[in-house]
Amino acid sequence: MSFIDLDRCFQHLNLRFTRIVYDTYLYIDFSSIPKIQFENYFVKSNVLNDYCRQVRLAKLGDWGLKYFHRSIDIEKFVHLRSIKLECFDEETFDDFTQILLKLSHMKCLSSIHIEFAPVLDLPTETLNVLKSLLSLSNLKTYILNNCRCPIIPEKNENKSNIEKLRLCLRSLSDFSVLSQCVPKIKSLSMNLRYNDNFQSSRYPVTLHELPWLQTLEIRLKDTSFDEFEEVLKQLSNLKKLSFTSTSIDYINGQRWQHLLSCLPVLKVFRFNVYLHGLSESLINLQVMCSSFQNNF
Structure with missing residues (x-):
């Protein structure tokens, strides 16, 4: 819905359009509306009160977060089905967190x-609210x-009803716990990031059964091939696998060939390894991959 359409509607300059709006569902990209116009139409006049029940999809840019925390009650969008948020600045953390708290009740x-923004370190309060959203009863995509x-x-x-999920975890041990929470997951994208305060489990990583998981995208660095192999063998229903690492240990054609043979319905396999600061004498991709006979 463009700003011009909104302007005509809110000023009742096009009665036919206004009538249609009252009878249909709206997607409003608030981030595309000029800031001054946003303040005039949404903050000062508060016209959204007339249309909030029609809004099904919304997008909020970084600068708009404070308005939806301080001036506009997003909880009035009682039929909101989908929302896209942008958080690029530490100064918006408080407003962003308060909006998340409201979303947790929708x-x-x-x-x-x-x-x-890739460089942001989120405060603990925000992370806790993000975690709580996993339990929203109707949430399918997160x-x-x-x-x-x-x-x-x-x-x-x-237990969550989420079917598509992208998030950051510390390790495959966290994935084990997550698997108990998302039994209906179909598509999972995860980035494993160890930190200095975390100790990985010495015990085998056992996943809760994930019968619907068909697409897995995983990015890791400090996880051993042994541990990764152990987990992947438990996901026999995978049809698409995308793997990214910065460790030379994963360039092993024979081992990958054996591992992929344990995934009988796999159709798509993407493999990316980024190596930095290694001597060319240590890397011979032709030798490393020569035994890779699978058709991927």
Whole structure:
């Protein structure tokens, strides 16, 4: 819905359009509206009160977060199904967190997509609210893009209905706990980021059964091939696998060939390894990959 259409509607300059708006669902990209116009139409006149029940999808830019915390009650969008947020600045953390708290009470939400600046370190309060959103009863899609801070699930967490998920974890041990919380997951993208305060489990990583998981995208660095192999063998229903690492240990054609043979329905395999600061004498990709006979 463009700003011009909104202007005509809010000023009642096009009665036919206004009548259609009252009878249909709206997607409003608030981030595309000029800031001064946003303040005039949405903050000062508060015209959204007349249309909030029609809004099904919304997108909020970084600068608009404070308005939806301080001037506009997003909880009035009682039928909101999908929302996309942008969090690029530490100065918006408080407003961003308060909006997340409101979203955690919106039972109709089925999709949350949040874009972060890659360099942001989120405060603990924000991370806790992000984790709580996993339990929203109708949430099917939950995307935390470029989030570098691990969302740490807890054992015995309430079961989620999420089918598509992207987030950051500390390790495959966290994935084990997460698997208990998302039994209906179909597509999972995760970035594993160890930190100095975390100790990986010495015990085998056992996943809760994930019969619907068909697409896995994983990015890791400090995880051993042994541990990764152990986990992947438990996901026999995978059809798409995308793997990214910065460790030379994963360039092993024979081992990958054996591992992929344990995934009988796999159709798509993408493999990326980024190596920096290694002597060319240590790397011979032709030799390393020569035994890789699978058709991927």
